[in-house]
Amino acid sequence: MQYDRDILDEVADSRRRPEYPKLEVAMGLVVEDRASGFVGDVVRWNHEAVTLRDRKQHLRHFTWKPGGFLYEGKPVTLVRPAQQRTAVRKVTASGSFAADRSAGARVARASRIWVEGKHDAELVEHVWGDDLRELGIVVEPLHGADDLRAAVGEFGPSSQRRLGILLDHLVDGSKESRIAATVDHPAVLITGHPFVDVWAGIRPKVVGLAAWPDVPKGQPWKEGMCDALGVPFEGFWPRLRNQVRSFADLEPELIGAVERLIDFVTLDDA
Numbered sequence: 001m002q003y004d005r006d007i008l009d010e011v012a013d014s015r016r017r018p019e020y021p022k023l024e025v026a027m028g029l030v031v032e033d034r035a036s037g038f039v040g041d042v043v044r045w046n047h048e049a050v051t052l053r054d055r056k057q058h059l060r061h062f063t064w065k066p067g068g069f070l071y072e073g074k075p076v077t078l079v080r081p082a083q084q085r086t087a088v089r090k091v092t093a094s095g096s097f098a099a100d101r102s103a104g105a106r107v108a109r110a111s112r113i114w115v116e117g118k119h120d121a122e123l124v125e126h127v128w129g130d131d132l133r134e135l136g137i138v139v140e141p142l143h144g145a146d147d148l149r150a151a152v153g154e155f156g157p158s159s160q161r162r163l164g165i166l167l168d169h170l171v172d173g174s175k176e177s178r179i180a181a182t183v184d185h186p187a188v189l190i191t192g193h194p195f196v197d198v199w200a201g202i203r204p205k206v207v208g209l210a211a212w213p214d215v216p217k218g219q220p221w222k223e224g225m226c227d228a229l230g231v232p233f234e235g236f237w238p239r240l241r242n243q244v245r246s247f248a249d250l251e252p253e254l255i256g257a258v259e260r261l262i263d264f265v266t267l268d269d270a
Contacts, residue, residue: 020067023076025050031078032070033062048248050078058263061247061255109136111162111265112155117141119237120166120198124258127247135266149182157187164261167192189264191257196221199240201254206243 023029025045031052032039038060040052049061062068067075113132115121121141125132132139142151145167157163165183167176170192180190195201199222204212215224226233247255 018067020075020077022079023069023071024081025078026081029071031076033060034068034070034075036060038062045080046246046248047080056263057266059259061252108138109265110160111137111164113137113139113164113166113261113265114142114151115139115166116145116168116198117143119241120168123198123201123241123244124166126241126244127250128258128262131262135262137262137265145176145179148179152183152185152188157185159187161187162265162267163188164265165190166257166261168198169194169196189261191260193251193253193257195251195254198254199225199237201251202240202244203249203251206249207240 023031025042027042029042030040031042033052038052038054040054040058040060042050043053043059044051049063051059051061053059064078064080066077069076069078113124115124118141121139124139142148142165145165148165152163152165155161155163163185165180165188167180167190170176170180170190171194176192180192183190193201200212204210213225213228215221215228222237223233226236244250
């Protein structure tokens, strides 16, 4: 008996990844991320990710992945344009197109974003500063969140005066999670990341490491990390911060937490 194909060929075919049509990314292209179901139009992209904006103006970043999106209901692989467009626009560190500065700076909104400390504020400004100035949002350091409930009460949040708060180490059972639970107001959103310090929200690859060193419990994380690396604590933060070129150099948990706050404080009330 003769077979048209070898049985091993059939097995190989079954293990081969499916191929999807390629679709060149373009501004305004509406697609759906297959994994999350997030639907939006393309507003920016770089070598690591494409950014979608949904109808509520929320932004999300998605990596380039085979068959990762739906276009008109069918799976496709988004690809970057083969050639650079003739028109060139400056892209900010957050991945968005820079605004035209000729119109002048926007007046600051009443809403605010609070972060725990100076380094948190510097990092948010470093990556999202252009976007925040365009939106009129001011970021202020709390210099500690122990008295968060009282600080929120003094701020006086309202539908016209929203408050977004970014906390370090916001995980179940942490001190920060207990502090966050003391605040309950519809005009206040608290987000956070799982890292003990915002330094760890920077991907270690920016300084050539596969992972940040382990720091013994009870030892200050920043000083312990510098000791483990054999580098002086003084002056390390500015060097680390300045190695961050864009949002792609940050961990996804930190990116998502900050962008949720930006979305929240810029919401227009119906």
